[in-house]
Amino acid sequence: MLLTPDQTMIRDAVRDFAQQELWPNAAQWDKAHTFPHEVHQGLAALGAYGICVPEDLGGAGLDYTTLAIVLEEIAAGDGGTSTAISVTNCPVNAILMRYGNDAQKKQWLTPLAQGQMLGAFCLTEPHVGSDASALRTTATRVSASQEGPTATKQGDEYVINGVKQFITSGKNGHVAIVIAVTDKGAGKKGMSAFIVPTSAPGYQVARLEDKLGQHSSDTAQINFDNCRIPAENLIGSEGEGYKIALSALEGGRIGIAAQSIGMARSAFQAALHYSKERVSFGTAIFNHQAVGFRLADCATQLEAARQLMYHAAALRDAGLPCLKEAAMAKLFASETAEQVCSVAIQTLGGYGVVSDFPVERIYRDVRVCQIYEGTSDVQKIIIQRALA
Structure with a gap:
């Protein structure tokens, strides 16, 4: 999928923020178990709290494809921060947008979209x-x-x-x-x-x-x-609670796919950079086929995961059913992400398992993506039922 000029501009703005404000601090937040309040306010100023909320309710008035793009970039900076942003956008905002009355939207959805509330x-x-x-x-x-x-x-x-x-x-x-x-x-x-x-x-x-x-x-x-x-x-x-709870899971699963891709992308890039700098047997280890082929597989799998995510998001934006496609995107992206992070650790060797390098933290961060918003087994059940 080709991004529109507006989507490219938004992606670049969020990427710049994530790489300047999230990525350099993520390791310290991880060690200290710190919730970064100030950074959340910076993301709120970028509109990240209310991507799909209409402008007249305080949001950015954009679509789920753009939300996926934004979440990938935030996750590439820090996985935990992306989770808090993801939950606010969907399911919380999504439920209030669809089922909340006018008074509830004014009292709760608008401050959520503006980043005054999490x-x-x-x-x-x-x-x-x-x-x-x-x-x-x-x-x-x-x-x-x-x-x-x-x-x-x-x-x-x-x-x-x-x-x-x-x-x-x-x-x-x-x-x-x-x-x-x-x-x-x-x-x-x-x-x-x-x-x-x-x-x-x-x-x-x-x-x-x-x-x-x-x-x-x-x-x-x-x-x-x-x-x-x-x-x-x-x-x-x-009596509508069960229906309301399930209604936001499609969007939530697309968001988890985006998070998975963003975190894995950062681990992949760290491994790729290391492989071009680390010399073994007279050449950069990237030039050894065992390493180069592993990284080639990772690049291919990440791109495939991204396209599954975009496809599911496009269906949701078009108002078409996407239960199966959202499940496929989450399943493939979350499991691919763990594999990519494992390859990144293997590429760094001993440095891959120490906290001086980021890949061990990302590996820990990404593992839960196969669990929340429905486990991988649940996604397979959903896909199986759709095939019946």
Whole structure:
């Protein structure tokens, strides 16, 4: 796919920022487990928080192809930062754009798109990963007419109780979209979606996960302990939560493909540069066929992954079904990325496994791309069903 002049300009602007502000600091953020607030504000100024949000709602008014381009460049600078940006754009913004009412868009979507807020998406629970239909977190509606400890004199509210697991930006985020059960007997049709400010009483960060990689992005366990929110924070209607949660997964998977490609691209470029500088047996190791062929394979696989990503994004931009294509893009890109990072480590030899060089960090950062937004096995299930 050929980029338009506008897409090229946006790519170059984000690339310059990522290479100047993210890449030089990524190793230190990784070691110190630092969330880079100031850099996030710089990305917000570039419009990275609201790529697909219409301009009249504070966003850039662009498409998913451009979002994929932007996420690849951010991920090439730092994987963890790209994850926080990706979650805010999709699913958070995407859900509010599609299902939020005018008041919700004004109150929540506009500040999210402008970078005044960072979003989180609370779906996964400790016992629930891929099977989103088995949630236990509940949301119970209460009103001023009710009596007892759950009553409120401030109008209709929902009281949320439960635990959510592996929540990106659960601590540093400002607003979360929470999927909870409102009708225990209705199965998938008993779930609803809510807007929950992370400052709400009862929203508790139980712990931060000590992860393999992506240390510049927090991943939290969230406890909802009688967390009260206004009834108007319900997104759509009761019973639409499962549909709402799944609606944003296509865009999210395209975003993960873009992240995978961006991180792997940086590892590949580091290996390519090293291979041209490192001399062995009288010549640069790049000239040894064993090394050169490995790098040639990596370049080919990365380009193939990018084209799968562009294809899925183009379908979504055209309003066409892309469930299978988004799954293919995520599956191929995430698994290719790990292979490319492994080759990069092999190319650097002993230097590949020490933190003085970036490829070991990128290898750790990229591994989760085969897990979040649906594991590789789940992507294969989706593709298999599409072939039936």
